[in-house]
Amino acid sequence: MITLESVVTDLDRLRAAKPLVTNITNYVVTNSTANALLAVGASPIMTHAVEEVEDLMGFSNALVINLGTVARTYLEAMPVAWAAANKNGVPVVLDPVGAGASRVRTEQPVMMLEKYQPAIIRGNASEIMTLAGESGGAKGVDSTHGADAAEMAARNLAAANKCTVVVSGEVDIVTDGERLVRIHGGSDMMPLVTGLGCTCSALCGAFAGVNPDGFEAAAHAMAVMNAAGAVAASKAQGPGTLQLHLYDTLYVLDAGMIEKNMRLES
């Protein structure tokens, strides 16, 4: 059961444990993702060097695979890292950025999901519906619309891959196929800062690094982002200052701020 208390407990645990989160992510967000992970209390490693990802999986607490950059050197490192993570019991978060926008962005996550086990998949509605259509029981998806369709796609994708799926949007959805929580908060200015979706995926990795239940980890990460985003937006004059205040807020976020700035709906 996801509650304010469970969110705060895991955030405290994260700050104490400082989990090492290895990120193979796109070159647009390496800096902002690393800063968000540091601000919330995690230890980021950013790499796409196939030569070292197996070494890193020997001591990482989580692996985030983000398909925002699909250049060859990036794609080469991802399956090697993912295989090593699965072997070593390191939880993996998959962010299928742009699935549906180009063939390579659709095919690559599908191919990897056929071979490797994710703990959490996070995307927007369009990305999750694309993946569900390609690789996870798309039954019924095409016949529904909007939030309902996204929720059904998320449930199906989660069930088909035995993992947790997060759909980011105005209201975030987190489901493992059976359990489901909707999270309210954030700000409609957040999509105007590049890579905040990627930051959500990275935070999912940080929480997965301290909580082996992927559903709880993902829900706690999204609760923290919703709260921090709402606080930051209340102090911002636009998307530039929003991003900064987001880091500052992640650094000082406490139970009172979380309670006031996000809402869980089971």
Added chain:
Amino acid sequence: MITLESVVTDLDRLRAAKPLVTNITNYVVTNSTANALLAVGASPIMTHAVEEVEDLMGFSNALVINLGTVARTYLEAMPVAWAAANKNGVPVVLDPVGAGASRVRTEQPVMMLEKYQPAIIRGNASEIMTLAGESGGAKGVDSTHGADAAEMAARNLAAANKCTVVVSGEVDIVTDGERLVRIHGGSDMMPLVTGLGCTCSALCGAFAGVNPDGFEAAAHAMAVMNAAGAVAASKAQGPGTLQLHLYDTLYVLDAGMIEKNMRLES
């Protein structure tokens, strides 16, 4: 004719249309360029994956090719994307970063200009004069100096390539070889933020995505940058805060702010 009204009309159009701007740009500015495009109202895609650029040209409204990073994987994607853009009628903005500083930075844009059609070329005076010398009727360039030389190089380069050329500087010059407008504004602190020239090129792409007249698109983009830069500088304590306020300003910029903070000289 470029006027305050034409600037505001295109900015409104941009915000309504949210043009998709695909950027093959350097890894220094991927984040800041994407944020500027989002703040002004466009939808950025950042990539250098040769595997997907043809797919993306199927639905992009503009392509920005920025030579700031000249590693092989980047150079491989550029001509493929540019050819597809030309085939599909997608306007292309070329930013020849560092032309003249190394052989590869000089040769690559020249080679691409021989094969492909740009809508807009944007650079600083040194870059534009280098390109004009190499690939576009350099007659007379060497015998003039400073702003005049840059203006003549821009006119010649534009005429030779049947496109619009922008020279960024203290006063920005926009010309298609016949029409010419000078734009005043901005701040002398702007060169101390990395990649604001690249941001100008990206905004040229955004405006080219809603206005098929490259001269108008480039002039409107530069007018917006001059106004936003001046507003941002008035609120900044240094180059760090300048960058943030620039995004915030692009997000809220309106006719009154544009009128007060930039000046068109025909």
Added chain:
Amino acid sequence: MITLESVVTDLDRLRAAKPLVTNITNYVVTNSTANALLAVGASPIMTHAVEEVEDLMGFSNALVINLGTVARTYLEAMPVAWAAANKNGVPVVLDPVGAGASRVRTEQPVMMLEKYQPAIIRGNASEIMTLAGESGGAKGVDSTHGADAAEMAARNLAAANKCTVVVSGEVDIVTDGERLVRIHGGSDMMPLVTGLGCTCSALCGAFAGVNPDGFEAAAHAMAVMNAAGAVAASKAQGPGTLQLHLYDTLYVLDAGMIEKNMRLES
């Protein structure tokens, strides 16, 4: 002898000379490093294109080699650039990011140090102790602990490589094996901004570009970072605003601010 006066003299010299600093650095910090170099008064070039690094060494005032990204294309460019720098008398700063964390991160700097001459090596205690153990007279390192061990490792590494070594930490150590200075200042929030260590290395490059004495250059760079970091932290509400204020501070830093915000201990 490192003094407040010597720091200020070199900072003035840097701002007047605007040294060209070429950086082969990781994709997490390209933007933030370039911004810090611009703010302090230097002219940054960011590249990892093997095709151009020799050209750039023809006119650069310093080269910074940062091992934060160890993908092949980056590793390919580094020795070519370093060889050209040594040939042309361009001072080289090595930042062995993550030495000890993966085999490639440990082996690469060791291999390059066997062939090429650095002016300055900068890392944290763990990285410097790893390098000292692998490539520079590790005698006695294992038998000491904490700050003493790091100091001994730094002295040994500097002596073995005839260069200056900087160990970043709560108190920064700068030594050329004989001379040694400890620098106090900064803020404990600085490690929560990604890449501020990389920024230190880049500033070492900027100062090395105007002062041929590597020990003085490194000490002056670290004094500036300690002062700027302390000023920025006093204005920040968290790591997000800290980063911005750091750029703003580097831009306006003067003798009075340096005197109040850092302390030299010989």
